[in-house]
Amino acid sequence: MTAWQQWLQHPEKSSVRDVLFQIHLWVGAGAAAYIFLMSISGSVIVYRNELSSTRFPIEWIVNLHANLLFGPTGRLVNGIGAICLTSLCLTGVIIWWPGVKNWRRSLTVNWRAHFARISWDLHSALGFWCFCFLLVWGISGIYFSFPQPFNAFFLVDRADYFTDQGLFWLSELHFGRFSWLTEVLWSILGLAPAVLAFTGVFICCRRVIFKKTSNPNTQPD
Numbered sequence: 001m002t003a004w005q006q007w008l009q010h011p012e013k014s015s016v017r018d019v020l021f022q023i024h025l026w027v028g029a030g031a032a033a034y035i036f037l038m039s040i041s042g043s044v045i046v047y048r049n050e051l052s053s054t055r056f057p058i059e060w061i062v063n064l065h066a067n068l069l070f071g072p073t074g075r076l077v078n079g080i081g082a083i084c085l086t087s088l089c090l091t092g093v094i095i096w097w098p099g100v101k102n103w104r105r106s107l108t109v110n111w112r113a114h115f116a117r118i119s120w121d122l123h124s125a126l127g128f129w130c131f132c133f134l135l136v137w138g139i140s141g142i143y144f145s146f147p148q149p150f151n152a153f154f155l156v157d158r159a160d161y162f163t164d165q166g167l168f169w170l171s172e173l174h175f176g177r178f179s180w181l182t183e184v185l186w187s188i189l190g191l192a193p194a195v196l197a198f199t200g201v202f203i204c205c206r207r208v209i210f211k212k213t214s215n216p217n218t219q220p221d
Contacts (some may be wrong), residue, residue: 010099025109032200035084039194089135092127108125108127
């Protein structure tokens with residue numbers, strides 16, 4: 001069996017997948033609280049304009065989401081967190097593949113199963129269906145924190161103009177500010193990272209407690 005055939009039929013036996021799974025597992029566990037916080041606050045500030053006229057402390061939440069209430073230092077931490085989210089997306093899309101026989105099952109959740117199985121299914125299915133949104137949030141989060149490397153990469157002469165326009169359109173895309181429909185969709189989907197963080201921590205803790213070392217990246221029964 002070639003490496004490609006093994007990947008198609010039995011990806012759980014791939015040493016590369018083992019490495020990526022461990023990276024995904026521990027980066028996710030380490031960044032879970034951050035991702036949960038960004039998910040909840042981000043879903044709220046989708047409606048920043050609507051809430052700004054009320055007594056709701058929206059500017060405090062905006063500052064929390066953008067700078068973690070710590071100015072430039074918080075923005076730096078935010079950038080690191082966005083890098084973690086992006087790495088989770090890239091490793092997750094690879095280790096998601098469960099093999100030819102099981103890929104359809106990984107698109108849905110068996111709500112009648114036990115909690116461990118539901119957590120795994122929910123993490124897998126939600127990560128798959130929300131992958132594009134998660135990747136956009138991760139990359140745009142990196143840009144918000146570290147715009148200079150992006151400007152240098154694209155070799156833009158009018159860097160200030162590009163930065164202003166780039167931040168504007170990435171902000172619109174980041175928060176779905178195109179219409180009321182996209183705002184509703186972004187606000188709901190914005191909760192997906194929180195669910196992924198919770199289920200990811202549960203999966204990590206369960207594997208540590210039960211010490212499943214024989215096949216650490218296999219699905220629970």
